[in-house]
Each structure stands twice: as structure tokens, then as C-alpha cells.
Amino acid sequence: MTKIKRTLIMLMLFLPFIISIAITPVAGETGKVVVLTPHYSSIYNVYVDAFEAKYPGITVEIKPMGTPLCFAHLTETKNDPDTDVWFGGGLDWFAKARDDGLLAMYTLKPEAEGNITDELFGLPLKDPNKYFYGSALSGFGVMYNTRYLDDHNLPVPTNWEDLTNPIYFGHISIAMPSRSGSTHMIVEIILQTFGWDEGWKLLLQIGANSGEFTEKSGYVPDHVQVGEYGVGLVIDFYGLSSTAEGYPTLFFYPPNQTVINPDSIGKVAFSKNSDNADLFIDFVLSYEGQSLLFDTAISRMPVREDAYVGAPTGYFNPFETTMNVIEYNSTLGELRAVLVDTLFDDIITYRHTELNTAWKQIWAIEEQIEIAKGTVDISTANSTLNEAIQKASTPPVDKLTSEDVAFNEQFETDAAFASEQEAMWVAFAATNYDDAYDKASEAYAQIFEKLPIISQLNTEINTLGTEIEGLQTLLYASIGLAIIGILIGAVGIFKKN
Template sequence: MKICTSKLSLSALVAATLATGSALAGTVTVVTSFPKELTQAYKTAFEKANPEIKLEILNKSTVQGLAYVRELPLGQRPDIFWASAPDAFEVLSGQKLLENVSAQANKTVPAKVGNYPINDPDGQYLGQALAGYGLMWNTRYMAANKLPAPKQWSDLMKPVYFGHAAMSSPSRSGTTHLTVETMLQGEGWEKGWNQLLQISGNSAAITERSFGVPDGVNNGQFGIGLVIDFFGLAGKYSGFPVEFVYPDVTSVVPANIGLIKGSKNPDEARKFIAYSVSLEGQQLLLDPKISRLPVLPPAQMGGKVPAGYPDPFEIAKRAKVHFDSDLSEARYNVVSSLFDQTITFRHKELKAATQAIHAAAAALAKKPNPRGQALLQQARDLAFTPIVGADMAADKNFLLLFTANKKDAAVNKQVTGLEDRWSTKARENYARAKDFAEQAITAR
């Protein structure tokens, strides 16, 4: 009987221990747009330092991630949102979907990079890495095609680069949205879209995901890619034949991490957030396959920063764009939709118009004539002028329409109607531009 009692006591003890362990342990679910190389490095290191906690990574684009978080009820949401787009965190914060994480901040992180706060002043999210935007290119591809290395966004508007570049869409990639928004803020709405339309018309592809651009440049499918810096730097420091440059019109902003309100394991999630901004967590960013810019200054990185590695604090001093995340947030959906309707879904037509314009410009350079030049200018205006003007893009009621709930039938009908008109107008403009450009060649 005593033996039975002992066995029962032992079983009870084991059960209690297991129950206690289950209570202490937890799975932290992380929604992120970051590549596997980065997330796996953090998962391995964090779980080794905290064996009682497991990380579950849900890889989604920033736009998909925002929708996923919004649609889940309290108590069933993932724990952490981790992405490069500060405007996405403004969206989450504005919709009361984040918890305060100021207690998890690393107190040695500077307050700002350039003029931009690294951590949210209200403590809703923390800067976990820094990022700028620029151009990466494959040196072998460029040599084989006798192409000069680009230095500025505007270089990619030149005829010599036709068919050699690639970019993604802002609706599919938060990092591309930041790149597009940086150009729009740096150049202004009208000039910025003019550049985007010309660069897109010169591009070989608008890829499905942002990863498609650096992968294509690394393997020589594309010559040049418009990317967030860590794509270019990771390719370079991993041994691919690529280089990367920051144009003058760039910005340096934080990639952020935040705790989602109504998540399943907030206490364990806070531990990971604190780890990600600690010295150990920051040093993981310097892995050649990751190659991100830490929020800690180089002097505080324990001598781990490679020679020649970019210093984001110095880049920020030179950057011409002081990124306005409130402006980016306000027109987030308009920019994404306009890009898709006039570029992504009409890329074939835009490319054809751009190619015809290049051909006409070359012909008229050899044999100038006033009528041909007038036709060419009409073609350029049709192809490269944004369908939505600066005044409309600044109209608060217009912007609010695109932030309203699309489940509302009336709202959805109005937005869909506008998008259809943009798409139709773009197709018509590109067809007319191509026609005018072809007429310009034979004009007398």
C-alpha cells in the first residue's frame, strides 16, 4: 500500500511539474515580412538563451500581416509584429492594436537617427534595426551588357537601362512601399510619380514579392534592383557579385518590433522584444546573410562591425529626405492602389510606350524636326504624368475613402469604381503615347 501511495505521490509530482512547466513555457508567434535567414538566426539564438520559450514565425508581407492581425479577435492574435515599415506600425498604433513596450527598450540606443525617432515616442513600438533605400546591381551582368553603374534613382530613367532593372509593388511589399514613398517625399508628388513611371517603364519586371528583386540580381536575371539596403548588403557580404549604393534622395528609418494587443503570450513576447534590441540581439544583424544596420551605433557593437560596413547615422546626416511617417500612413492605400492600377497591372503597356518613346527620342536626336518633338512631348506627358494629381492626393476626404472599411458595400463600390477608371485611363494613355511616339519618328 505504501508502494502504491509512493507511486501515486510520484505521479502527482511529475504531473505538477509538467503543469508548472507548461504554465511557464509559451510559444511566441511572430508575424514578420523578414526573410528566413534573419528569422531563423533569431529563433535559434533566442531559444538557446530561453529554452522554455519557442518562437513560431508566420512569414507574411507587411500588407498581409496588417490584415491578419486586424481580423483576429482578442486572445487569439499573434504576439509580435516585426517589419521594416514604420508607417505600418503607425497604422497598428492608430487602431489601438499595440501594447506599450517602453520597458523593453535598450536604454543605450540613441533617441534619433538623423531627425527620425528610433523608438516610438509613445512607447508603442521599438526600432530594432535601421534601413535605407537604394540600388543594387550585379557587376558581371553590368560588364557583360556594358552598362554604367547607377548612382541616383533618376539614372534608371535613361534609355540605356531599358529592360535591365526590376522592382516590386508597394502593395505586395512594405519595403518597396517605403522606397516608393521615399522617392515621392524627396521629389514631390508629381515629379516623384514621373520618375516612378519612367523607371517602371524601363524595368524588366514588377516582381510578386520584394525577395524576387534581390534574388534576381544576385543570380543575374536582372542587372539592377530597387531595394531596401539589407537586400543589397546581404548579397554583397554573402559573396555574390553585387554592389549597392544609397542615392542622394534616400532616408534612414527604423525597422520596428511591437507587441500586439490581445495576444496569447505577452510576457514571453516581451522577453523576445527585449532580446532583439539587446547587444546580443543587435550583433546578429551583422551576420553576412542578414547584413542589417543595428540601432546601436558602431562604437557600441563590441568591435563586431566589419570594415567598410555602412554607418546609418552618417548616412542619415547626408540623406535629403526627412521621412514623414504620418504622411506615408495617410496616403498608404492610395499610393499602393495607384501604383498597381497604373504600373503593376499595366506594366506590359507601359513598357511598350516607354520603348516607343526611347526609339522616337533616338530618331529625333539624329534628324530633329519641330512636329516630331511636339508629338514626342505629348507621348511623354501621356505616359509619365500621374493620373491622380498632387491636389487630389492631398485631399483629406479622398484619402479617407481609401482608409474606410471596404466591407462597407458603398465604400467598396466607390473605391473599385475609381480603381477601374485609373486602370482604363492608364491603358488608354499608354496606347496613345505609343502611337504619338511612333508618329514622331515619321513626322515631317
């Protein structure tokens, strides 16, 4: 057998193997990756374009929905997932997804692992069990339209409490926390900053001042930046990117009343495009991927400290800031996430008209009491008005129940129990708001009747009443004497006859 023949035979023997290598796709070079995300299009489009440019054989499909809906979608498709990566959302929801078996373990590349610290401000940037990782850092606060505030003669708010001032009535936009993970964080931050009872009092007043509750958090900056509303409760990058894009808006973090929280990324359990999912996560957490956060359309903070070397001049660096933040309890936030969001909707979002009416009356009477102060005794009216405020400020769930593990688990897993609780909450809120309105009206009556002109009028009426009673007595006496006279005359005539 010649050398050429031997070579041809060897080629024939190995040809199938060679062909199989040629046609077998290299991981990440063909196919698709399906990304579930609550991010706004201005964020995910930047990442889709950059990722597809780096891996031209992979198509990124986006499934956009709010964070709570992302969690619900993963739950519904748990046995047959149609997504590969969950990109975006706070710690509370990612921790719940991990605990429910919705995420797969994933180990970062050493290059990313070494440049992402374990925690920042007491919050983990990496899940200790490797089920999810921070992909960006976010703070929470207030954006406002400077032109709108000037046009409506409104002061610039400086903290959460300012938003309870009735001067902002109808000027505030907020998303539903049940549809927005960032708004859920704002609600939970307020509850943890002020405590359960005082936190709900503040939320109920902000809710009464709000002109709308949007179904997506991205609608809030849209409405504020074009001047439909003056103030919006938002995650920081909405406010910062709006300013960067030239809108007449500014953003601030309420001092000592916010957190810097990781926005997470994780691999969906039993992903059908596992290798491509790995590539996408690696890209987002690479130096290149983290640097995309400086894009003015995004304006977010990287979780990689080394990425700030390439940050624009003056860009906020959370790793170097002296800003004070609250000590956020992520375990508590995860435990009661569903409870808090549902309760907010039941007593604020869906009862907005009654809540709005009650607080509008309370604020009007507060103003009247202030005017009457020093003129009349307002102690009784003040006491009655405080009863109204208490009615309009009290949630139907107490602090201990909100922190009860068994109650929260049953509320999430037992539909009949949850429905029963919600029915009680709705009835509680409706009754309390009606009672608050009535009590405020009663307080007004208590001021009104003590005003000098009203007191004088009452005195004159009482005096006139006394005089009328005297005239009535004289009249009755005269009539009585006349009747007696008639009777005596009648008796005399009868005797004469």
C-alpha cells in the same frame, strides 16, 4: 504533539501550495511565441535559433508575409489574434497599426531604453506612445550585378534618375509595393524627393524599364545576384548581404535621395502569449540581439548606438555618418500608404504591357529626333512627342487629392468607393498609354516627311502630278475637239440627206 508530528502536519497543509509552485511555469520558460514578420528567412532564422537557445522552453513559430499583408492579417484577426509579435516593417505601417488598435503598449527595459535614442535623421526610433520600437535601421537604394552589367555593356547607375534611361530596358527587377514594405518606402521616398508629379514620371519610366514585378522583396536580390537581372531596387541589407556572401554584386544609396528608416517591432494587441512576446522583444532589442545584425546573412544596422562597439571593421555606422538624407514626412507616408501602393499596381504593375509599349515607342522616336536634329526642322515633332511623354507620365490622382485626409480615409474604408476610383484609374492609364503611343508615332511621321530624300521625292511626285494634270487637260481638250468634229460631221451628213 511532537515536533516531528507538527512538521508533518505543516508539510501536509502547505503541500498543495508547494506543488502548485513546482508545476507553475516561470514566464518565458515554457510555451511558444508566434512572430509575424516580413523578414527573409536568413534574418528570422538567426533570431529564432538564438532566442530558442537562450529560452529552450519556448518555441518560436514564424508567420512570414509582406509588410502590407502583415497589417492586413492583424486587421483580420484583431478580435482573435493568432500572433504575438510583429517583427519588421517600416514606420508607415506600424503607425497605421497603432492607430487602428492592433498593437499593445509596451515599455522597454531600462537597459535598452537608455541605449536607443528617440530619433535619428528626424525619424522616431521609438513610438512616443510606446506601441512600437525600431529594431534595426535600413536605408534604401540600388543593387547591381557587376558581371551582368559588363556582359550587357551597361553603365553602373548612380541615382534613381539613371534607371529611367532606356538602356536599362528589361534589365531591372522590382517588387510590388503592395506586397513589400521596403518597396513601398522606395516609392514614397521617390515621391517625396522629386515631388508628386515628377516622382510619378520617374516611377512610370522605371516601371517601363522593369522586366518583372515580384510578389516578395526577397526575390529581387535573388534574381539580381544570380544574373537573371542586372539591377534591383532594394532595402540596403539585401544588397550588402549579397556582397558579403560572395556574389558579384554591389549596392549604393542614391546621394541625397534616400532615408535611414527604423525597421520596427511591436507587441500584438491581446497577445495570447504575452509574457513570451515581452521576452522576444526584449531579446531583439538587447545588446546581444542587436549584435546579431552584424551576421553576414543579415548585414543590418543596429538601433542601439552602443552595439557598434562590436561591429566589424569598416561597418557603416549611421550615428557617425555625414551622409545626406531627405527629410522624410512619415505622417504623409502613413496617410497615403494604401493609396500609393494601389495606384502603383493599377497604373504600372497591372498595365505593364501597355506602359512598356508606350515608352518603348517614345524612346525610339526620341532617338530618331536626335538623329534628324540639324538636318530638318524638328520643332513640330518635338512638340508632338512632348504630348506623348505627358500622356505616359501623368498619374490619374493629383497631389492635393493624395494628401487629402478625407479622401484617403474613404478610399481605405469604403470598398465601393475604392473600386470606383480604381476603375477610373485603370481606364485613365489604358487610354493615356494608347494615346502616348499614337502621339509618338505621329511625331515620327512629322520627322519622316521632312527628311531631304522624302522631301525631294514629294517634290518629284508633285511635279509629276502637275505634268500629268497638263497631259490630262490636253487629252481632254483633244477628245473634246474630236467629239465636236464628229458632231459637226454628223450634222452635215444629216443636212445632205
